[in-house]
Amino acid sequence: MTFEIGIMTFGEVTEDPVTGRTPSPRQRVRETIEQARLADQxxxxxxxxxxHHRTDFVGSAPAILLAAAAEATEHIRLTSSVTVLSSEDPVRVWEQFATIDLLSAGRAEIIAGRGSYTESFPLFGYDLRDYADLFREKLDLLLKIRERNPLTWSGRFRPPLHDADIAPRADGDTIPIWVGVGGSPASAVSTGRLGLPMALALLLGPVTYHEQTVELYRAAAAQAGHDPATLPISINTHGYVGRTSQEARETMYPYFAKGMMENNHQRGQGFPLSRPAFDAQVSPGSGLLAGSSQEVIDKLLTYHELYGVSRALIQMGFGGMPQKEHLAAIERLGTEVAPVVRRETATLAGRTA
Amino acid sequence: MIATSAAGPALRVVVVNGSPNRPSKTMGLVDVILATLAEMMPIQTSRIDVYELGPEFTGVVEREQVSPGVEAALKLAENADLLIAAIPVFRGSYPGMFKHFFDLVDQYALAGRLVLLAATGGGEHHALVLEHALRPLFGFFQALTVPVAVFAAAADFDGTILLNPRVHGRIQMALTDVADLLRTRAPATAAH
Incomplete structure (x- = not known):
């Protein structure tokens, strides 16, 4: 598997802690497509x-942003990160991503997740008590839709389908469906049993945080008769590629701290992330993909070595990172980091083959 | 109270369920314990849901005051060959209803009886409730608690289905440690 590197965003509409300015939603959607275009280039x-279904994000309808991105790009793969499948209709999800797949000549992907936030449940009339059952059933339906058409299916949470013709179909053979996993042993096991690719999310903590998650995933996959060696794993984490180590930290810190204050709560409210605490999270032993190009290369290779990941998605806009810095980081990731990581991982693969 | 019976001589297992929820992770954990035990020896299982014993249970403070139904539940627990004490962690300990049930159990009824301790909680940081709250309670009763107690965190479950193989392994270990002892406690081999 060639190592793949990408970026992800929620379309943050956060007040800039440095300038005090808040981008308009219109500005943010345009900037989001500009990020996709540059990432492609x-x-x-x-x-x-x-x-996210909140006014401080423009990403409540990822499929529509991805459709716009499809028109602005040529080669880059377009994925949800993630689709909160538990509160979606899988038929509609399939229709939307199959349409993106046609628009982009086969570049659409889905990461199905439970979502780290639950605001979509009341919006779409779902009960949080059904959290686990909803995801299990909806993932089952989505996979069946991908597998065959027409489809006969029945479940608890939506009317049955009788010989239903669900269109369009994928542009090519299929649309990749990954499962987003936050690290709970149960998610790792259920994803492994299904033999689906796993997109690991890591917020804070040591780079080794997911060792058990990956071990459980591979063991469950093998036990269910899937070859773990063929199952890709991706790491999704926050980060920033700076001009130098110091510049990366100086630039990322105020925004990351702001994002954490607004999104990561204890006792029902945000808490300040101190600079030493942030610096610790950026150190070689911690998970954030942040630093100079060389530091990010080293960290990605560490992830590859530890977990055998073949893909990394980095979220660089958290806390309202300004577009200018965001684009500069995307450019460094594409031109300085990615070529080295692809080459190094290919060399490693050649050595073990 | 739910009772299921196995054919022939069987270990009488009584679960005291401290969870108010239905279904619950706590009973999801117990399901795996019972299934694992059933593979080792014939068992007959009963369950007491303390949250469903009602006002005749919650309204009394002395054993003498309990209704025949509650008395039967207490007797069932007191005569178990293996008692499984299963709780969700509430406010850092066992739930109040669970303790209330054992406040009504006869002081010496559980002496020398085998008790397996099981708990569920939001995270691993709750695990020592087994050792710091549940085990001392059965220490008071002079019960023979199984050395390995079983804890499962919310992240080990898909809904109420226990998926983490490490917890399955721990259950296996807890029961294997006392399997020979349990066999001697079944009614067919020990005079009851």
């Missing part, structure tokens, strides 16, 4: 849009 492999 500098040769990155994947562009992801995540789903």
């Amino acid at each position: 500098v040769g990155l492999d994947v562009f992801g849009v995540g789903e």
